[in-house]
Amino acid sequence: MSLIEKMYTFFILSSVIIGIVIGQVSLIQSNAEFFIVPILVVMLYFTFLQIPLAEIKRAFKNTKFTYTSVIINFVWIPVLAWILASVFLGNTPALYIGFIMLMVTPCTDWYLIFTGLARGNVSLSTAILPLNLILQVLLLPFYLLIFGGMTEFIKLSFLVESILFVLFLPLALAIVTKRVSRLSNIIVSKFSVLPIILLNFAIMAMFASQGHLLISNIDLIWKITIPILLFFVVNFFVGQMAGKLMKFSYPDRTSLSLTTLARNSPVALAIAMTAFPDQPLIALTLVIGPLLELPILAIITQVLLFLNKGRR
Template identity: 25%
Template sequence: MERHQVALYLAALAVGGLLGGAAPGLGPGLEHAVNPVLGALLFVTFLQVPAAELVRSLRDGRFLAAASTVNFVVVPLVVAAMFTFLPSDRAVRLGVLLVLLCPCVDYVIVFSGLAGGSARRLLAATPVLLVAQMALLPGFLYLFMGSDLAGVVEVGPFVEAFVFLIVVPLALAWALQAWAARRPAGRRAADAASTAMVPLMAATLLVVVASQVPQLGDSRDDVVAVVPFYVAFLVVMAFAGKAVARLFRLAAPACRAIVFTGATRNSLVVLPLALALPDALAVAAVVVVAQTLVEVLGMVAFVHLVPHLVPSDARAGSGAR
């Protein structure tokens, strides 16, 4: 499965799209399955990073500074450059802002690891990135759209995501690591869980796509209008992430991780925010869904392209470590 994982992921996307189109009534039920399957995926991801390594990586100030810079300085500047060219509809603009201004804290770890990026460092950065986006998003919305829309952001979905997608899977992974260190049965359980990475990633992509395709409905024109911006964002952030990593003199694995964290967005967490908006702004949810579909395809491409953009034997700077 590992040798053919990219093909499996593409197949999962295709099946999810077909299922969502053929049986739209399944959408609401599948939407409830997104967080459980994503939580299981992150549990397996966390299981592969020893607790002691994670604690040590939290002291990696250079990487955390690079991740914060690319996500909360560079990304807002890129979005500001795009903002004038976005469709004038307020709901469309709000949806784009909600999704592009929030860095991913879930499957970015998996995709970065597939491309040889430092999953350990990204994992350590996730609490920082999630808390920072919770604090900064209202201010960003105020700057871009004024005070009337800055208040639409609620912290509830962010807190729920932090607990169920970060805290609980991480605690379970650490508990299994402790069991594996003491008992043969624990080691067997940990080894068995680790083999579930590829099928869980495929399941996550299938469920996300199948649950969101029915929501596109009659808003295809709005989707078509924003897709080029999402594609352009991925391309720009690939090079911007590399530039930031070079600025902080990071080695290739950390550099690749910075490229991924700058390009991937927190669509699965901000989607509940968009769905909770008033009816007049309902299109924002469709715009967020569109970014999810573009991004998962983009991440499959990134897995192949980022190792060429940041070769494994390259150093981001003479002081890389």
Template identity: 30%
Template sequence: MDRLQLERKQVWIYLLALLAGLLLGNAWPQIGPILERLLWPVLILLLYATFLQVPLLHLRVAVVDRRFVGLVLLGNFVLLPLLVWALLQWLPADPAIRLGVLLVLLVPCTDWFITFSQLGGGNVPRAIAVTPLNLLLQLLLLPAYLWLLADAEISVALSIVDMWPALLVIGLPLALAALSERWLDVHPAHAMWRERLAWWPVPLLAVVIVLIAATQVVAVRGALGLLPVLVPVFLAFLLFAALLAKLLARLSQLPTDQARTLAFSLGTRNSFLVLPFALALPAGWETVAVVIVLQSLVELFGMLFYLWWIPRRLFK
């Protein structure tokens, strides 16, 4: 099996991981504290392997094609936040549910959208080039979006005192990935290190899902009743994101391969990045992490549809 085949099958891997975690948590609830301690180092490894695939030190490459980059940024950081605000009106008043939706839908993906762009006939070099800009802007803008869109109860839960572990879990692998990229630029003979680590995100995310499901069994059970509310919201996001890409591509006369890449960028979200914030929240907010995992699963099934719809119907 090559890496592309592994990534094609990731949705089934994650579903099995979710089931395995629930069975583990039900059978041995006493191991919950041990699994919670394992979760943070696994997340650090996951984020490091993911960030290393992003050309963090090559922002200059991202802005070569200003039209394409401008559309990606307009869609991800101006128009989609407006869509998220509109979708928020259809959600129940539960602040944990709203926070989970805000966290996961406001940040564009910087990893598997490249894979889906490749599978869907998109422009992979441009997908790779724009990822560091997407990553940098989402880190800078997410606090502003939450301040604008979240209510007071959510703002209290996101206090800096509670969030410092999440900031460390994100900042440490980000810094290590940047240093590793610099080292690889100086020593290109070791580029195989990056290729080997490119295999890690799928199995590591599966481990993260197992650990979350096993330690949050009660929250997962409680979230089952939310499926009729959350799944339509996540599906609506996928639909409107693709239609938005179609509109932007038509208005700007974007080439077909770039238009497909734009659609995958707008449709995929960065659940890896926001999971640490969800897990750092105080007791009573466990639903936030469950919402993020649920969105990831819905998105992956949505990508299977995207891979048929985008190259064959939306952007032929």
């Protein structure tokens, strides 16, 4: 794990602060938004390039783990996210949509780091990763229409165009690159932290252009904290109970917990910035999410290690 990966939360927070500071310059504030989407498209291209899509068949070899994680991630969690959003954020549509987007997209990167730290089955978690990516890309529009259709923010045509451009374009380019060039292997080995760096530049640009909204709506941090904490607490117990019910070993149960807990804020953020350009509070919600999520995952990792130690 590189230094940048270890200090992920610190760099995100630093990017937020830098963005707000440089956004005080009117020239930067008025032009920063034009850099956001291009940076995110490039970021997702390098992200997809690092994901072993050709190994998606491996996920189906452990059928019990695969269908258990898929049911939790793509059936149970969307319902839980909708319930929490309705109860705590129903009167704030932007936060409601942002919360839904964050919670229905399983993580495809840093959960592997926490799985390794908690002594989980990293190979199993890696095998399920491509399937999680494909399913979230395909299902995100449906979740937004089902759970967000009652708000005035959801416009089907614009949502489809945004997903095609921001998700499918870099995904298609990554697949083509993998098939026609060995350059992808060099990029993966030499520039594995590039997506994290690009994400931080995108966050800087976003806060440079819209940071004043966060300052004027600072209370939204506290408003979204409660449903995020409840999401992780409830889902932790659901993952552990499901693992016990399926009689998974500790490493497999740990992989299940972290696969169904960690969320994929970069993908959700990319969609939010393009599908809802006139609702920056949605994107701000998706930036605040990982600031809370990463410390929570660090704590959960220690809890898992403690539980395993108690069974020895």
